[in-house]
Each structure stands twice: as C-alpha cells, then as structure tokens.
Amino acid sequence: MESPKISNRGNDVIASPIRKFLPFMQDAEKRGISVFKLNTGDPDLEVPSEFFKKVNAYESKNLPYAPSPGIPVHIAAWQKYYKQFGVDIEPKHIIPTVGCAEAILLALMAVADIDDEILVFEPLYVSYKSFSVMTGIKLVPVTLKTADDFVLPSMAEIESKISPKTKAIVIINPDNPTGKLWSEDELSSLIAIAQKHNLFVIADETYREIRFQGAASCLLTHTEAKDNIILVDSVSKRYSMPGARVGCLVSYNLEVMNAVLKFAQARLSVGTLEQYGLIPLLEDSKKYTDPVKVEYEKRRDVVYNALRAMPGVVVSRPLGAFYIYAALPVDSAENFVKFMISEFSDNNQTVMVSPMKDFYITEGLGTNEIRIAYVLNTDALTRSMEILQKGLNAYPRKTN
C-alpha cells in the first residue's frame, strides 16, 4: 500500500548543521577520543543557584497553565530587568515565550504572510532559515563580509533588496554567528531605513550583556520607532540556562502584541516553574551577567589570539556573544570538520566546530568558514586551538 507523503516544508526545512556530524562524533568517542565541543551555543557556566532555590520553593500542589500573557510576578521581574537599560514597559508590551526561538517564530508570523519577504544579514543564526520554511516566508539576505569586519553595507545596497513584499529587517545584536556588535550609527541607519520603507525591525538581543565594548543596551530605547521595533529575547545565554526554555517578545506596537497574544493562546503557556524560578535573576540581573561577560571576554581573547596567529586563517575580533567566525585555508570546512572528528586526533583528543555553509542563504558562500562557540574554560580553549592548528597542518586539502 502507498504511504501518505509528507509536506514540501517538511522536506525542505534543513537539518541542524551539526546534526550530520553527530554520528562521526559518537564514533570518535567510541574510539576513546575525547572531543572538545565548540560547535553549539550551550554554555558550560553554572546556573545562578537562586534559580534552583526558587524552583524548589514552589509550594502549590497544583501546576496549572500559566496565563498566556505570563505570570504577573514574572512579568513584573522582566519590567524591572528592562528598566536597567532605560526601557519602561507595561505588561501589555511583553509576552513570555518558549526561549527566543519561539519569540522569533511568533514575530515572523505576526509581521509576514506566505511569500512575504524579510531582510536578514548573512551569515545568519540557522533557526531563522528553518522558521522561514515552516511559515512560508522568504528570507532575503544582505551579506556581511569577514574581510570588511562585517561592517554594514551601504544604504543603497540594503535598499536594493527591499521590495513591496518586504515586511521587516532582522538585527541580531550582539550577533550569532559573527560576534559582531552593531554600532549605534549602524542601528540608527537601519531604523531609518525601516521607517522610510514602513518596515518592522525584529531585534534579537539574546546576547545583550555578553559584549566586550560599551554598556549593554536595548533597541527599544529608540523610541522614535516605537511602532516598528519587535524585541525577541531569552534568558538562555546570559544566565547559562538554555534548558529552562524561557524568553520573551516585547513591543510597544499593540497590534503586534495582540496578534502575538492570539498566537500564544493557541499554545497556551510557558513553563510555570521556570517563570517563578527566574524572578530573582531578572530582578537583580547585573549581579549574574557581569561575571559572565568577564569570563567570555577572557575566552574571546584566548581564541582570537590563537586563530590570528594561525597562518592562512582570516578572523575578525568579536565584540560580543560567544562565537568567533574564521575562514580557514582549506578546500571545504565541512570536509575539514569531518576530517577532524573522523581521521585526526592529537594525544587522543580532537575538536568539534561548526562549518558555516548552512549559516548562509546565498549558495556558494561560507564553504571554507567555521564558527567556534567558546563555551569551554580558557585551558580547554587553549588546548583546543593547539589541536585545531595541528589539524590544519595535517589536513591534506589545504588551499595555501
């Protein structure tokens, strides 16, 4: 008997770029090789203990749905959190989400219909690509170039990508995967373009506090564009707790918030325990995020300095998030990554990084590029970079 066929979107959506390498990594570990995993944004730092204390202090014997607009005391904690950046919001301006991922999905659906277009910068955090396939929205890429330190291209180049179907511009700041920090000038220029063309700005500030230049800020302070900006956010990185699955979507645009609330009602709510657990962290946030920033800055220095010293490697100094992006003197970063985990080892150790090809929308870009997530301590990173250099030396298909 014939089997029913799955949807085109089910076929077209891409697998996680690291997934195809998992079997090789598992094989390596079976062979007794220990793998330094620098491929995913899963922080190794400890979760502030106040979170677990608060979760364990949950007293009710019931575990009801949280309200779709969030548990009021949780929302009040977010209000206090944003206040430190000069952003005043009311409960009607915020909806908690299942991580930033869900906030992105809801924001895309709130601003764009099937076949509408959204401007993004590539290389791009891969989930945006998946969500665009799932929702039938087309992503139109503006390419940032390593050689230019990822500087914002000219207004003319950006405007040439805007069509009558364009609904929004996505800005990830600090950026995953480049580690770029958008300057105030760049942000103002993008907001001006959005206003000129009547577009939304989806501002993804998951890595807000992890920046190594200037103070943490929030795009919502651009009150000249109150109706344009939709903030998507997450507690995952700043408090090292991606397993909590809590983020939020914030906008002063009440039409957006009304649409997002209706979407959110269909899936009911965000975890009740985690909403309570996060209250002490959100209320006293700087105490937790300051040491995190200091730690990642040390790691950035280790990885950046090591990569810069490698012959033929082109690298840009990240000013935020915990990623660094490097072009390698190899034929193909995918082949090189596969080589590192299936053929190479040094003293029974090797390194796993992410090839960047799938972070691009434009075909043919990023083939020799990798992203390194510096989510291990400085000793492990120092050793990882040593292994990477030895791997590059041993790799047979180098290009220079």
Next chain:
Amino acid sequence: MESPKISNRGNDVIASPIRKFLPFMQDAEKRGISVFKLNTGDPDLEVPSEFFKKVNAYESKNLPYAPSPGIPVHIAAWQKYYKQFGVDIEPKHIIPTVGCAEAILLALMAVADIDDEILVFEPLYVSYKSFSVMTGIKLVPVTLKTADDFVLPSMAEIESKISPKTKAIVIINPDNPTGKLWSEDELSSLIAIAQKHNLFVIADETYREIRFQGAASCLLTHTEAKDNIILVDSVSKRYSMPGARVGCLVSYNLEVMNAVLKFAQARLSVGTLEQYGLIPLLEDSKKYTDPVKVEYEKRRDVVYNALRAMPGVVVSRPLGAFYIYAALPVDSAENFVKFMISEFSDNNQTVMVSPMKDFYITEGLGTNEIRIAYVLNTDALTRSMEILQKGLNAYPRKTN
C-alpha cells in the same frame, strides 16, 4: 508617520473564546461575587508529588538544552508508558514537544503545505483553528450532531469532503469538547478511509486515560496503518499538570519523524527539568491515572444528571475527557454567558462556562451551545449546576 502593518494571519487568527469574557469575570470578582470557573481545561487535582520530588532532586549546576529528540531517560520512560497499551516504540519514533499544542502544530506542518486541507470534526478544540491560520492550512469540517450523540456520519458524507488537497484526518479521542469516545468501529472506518485516500491520521489522545467505558487504548495499535498514524499526546490532563508543558509526537512513519525532528531542532528543546520530573510518572502511570479517572467519572455523573434534569437543555452523556457539551434554551450562549457573569448571581456566586460558537468552523452552528469543564469537586459542581439552572430561569431571552 505611518506604522507598519501586521500580517493577515495575525489579524485573522481568533482570540481564545474565553478571553473576551475575562474582563467581565474580573469585574464580577471585584463586586465580591465568587465565580465557579468551568470554562477552561485546567484540572484542580494535585500533581503526583513524585514529579516535584524528582525536579527537586536535579543535581547538576548546569541546565543545558535537552537534545531535540529528548533526554534518553525521558524517552525510555515514554517507551515504558506506551508499552502498557501494547505499543512498542523505539526512540526514533518519538519526539517530546511543548505540550500537545506544539505536537499538533508540528504534525500539521509535517503533513500539509499552504492551502492544503485537513479534515476535522466540529465542534473542535479551538487551538486547531488558530494553528491552521498560522500555518496557512485549511480545515474542512465534518459536523458531529448533539442530537445524534455525535455519532460518526456516513462514509459517503465524510468522503464527500475529501479533495486532492486533503492530507490528513484529525481524531481527538476522547474528544474535547464533546466528551465523545470514538468506538472501535468508528476508528477502523476512519483508518480505512485514510488508507483508501492515502491520508495521514492525526490522533490526539491527550485524554487517553480519562474514559468511562472500556480500557484506555492507543491508535498506534492499528499496525495495519503504521505509516498513516501520527499520535499527538500530553501529560497535562492525565497527571493534572498543564503547567509542565510536556507532550510528545509519535509515529512509525520515519519520513514524518525526520521532518518533525528538523522542525524541532529549530526551536531546540523541551524543558530539561520537566523531562526528568516526569520519569517516575510515566514509568508507573496507571497508579496515577486510575484515581483521576474515578474522580472525573463521579463529576461527570453530577454534571450530566443535573443538566439532563434541566427543562429545555439537550445534553449528551460524555464517555471521556472532562467536558460536557449542552444546548441551552437561550437565544445566544454568548449572551447567556455574559449575563451569568455580569448580571446574575445567586447568594453572591455565579458560574463561568464556555460558549461553543468558536468551537465550530461552519458559520452559524453552536450559537446556543456551551462547554462545561468539570474541573472542580462534586460539591462545587452540584452548586454550580444549581446556579446554572437559576440563571436559566432568570435569563430574559429564553427560546422555550
């Protein structure tokens, strides 16, 4: 300056049917009136304490992403859970989801593209309507009739709704909102239709154990249709813990599972703490679900007997879930519900129920119907039914 416009789907998606009555309910409570809330499926029963114990025993100081295919020990507990119903699954056949809601969304996207059609029975759990708008999929309703005790319509009637664009049939069993239990004959007929027309069957078994006739079962035992059936499930109702946000999607069709896994990777994972916390419940499930079923059966009897005794009320005896559906002798159930919470009270008490209009897709149906969720104890339900009868007596726009 002009504001950017939200998407059509953001405009078109419906608000939760109970949401429009919330301000009236809050006003009633401000006036000192206590409201028996029978409008949402939020169980009042206690969560098995083993869940909280297991959550509190979480020892790591990290809270990493769970793997998208689930934490292996959590998946093993689901395997044991399904085994009691004669269903053997491997880890590749199951993916945990953020409640059944997310499982529904992922199942819809895995089987249907924009403008494709899915057959559903109305009245219908409202989230399906929202998800269809969000994903651009058209729901084609087959109407179940109170007067016929919601019996499955003829094969000819069902087949007349199938077009080349039809991709799946949704079966909620036991059913929300009707309380209907699908008979084995009905299920076999629907599976035969699905196979004949090469359709998927999305089986929503959130209320599996809450049934008052026959033993709990699982559609996946229909191994003659292994490639057709996609199960969507949840721990929310059977263990009284909707705030945990854990469900799953199960299918023997590996193309479906591959698509769903790729979708799931984009949003990363389901709550880490809850996946651990649920292990003892899933491993010894009957111990927790048997008393739950006994309690809801008592409540069903209280509510059903009271409604049946009310002049002019048409009601069908629910055989599962914890909902009962009633046609009232009123001009409009929405007006009546509004009357009950904004004008009527008895001894400073009143009752909140859900009008059913929004549970239909076909315009004009359900205008005089309500859904009652029997999520309070039998004393509260007895009193609620007394208030409902008094409200009906006092309501000025009765139809008989």
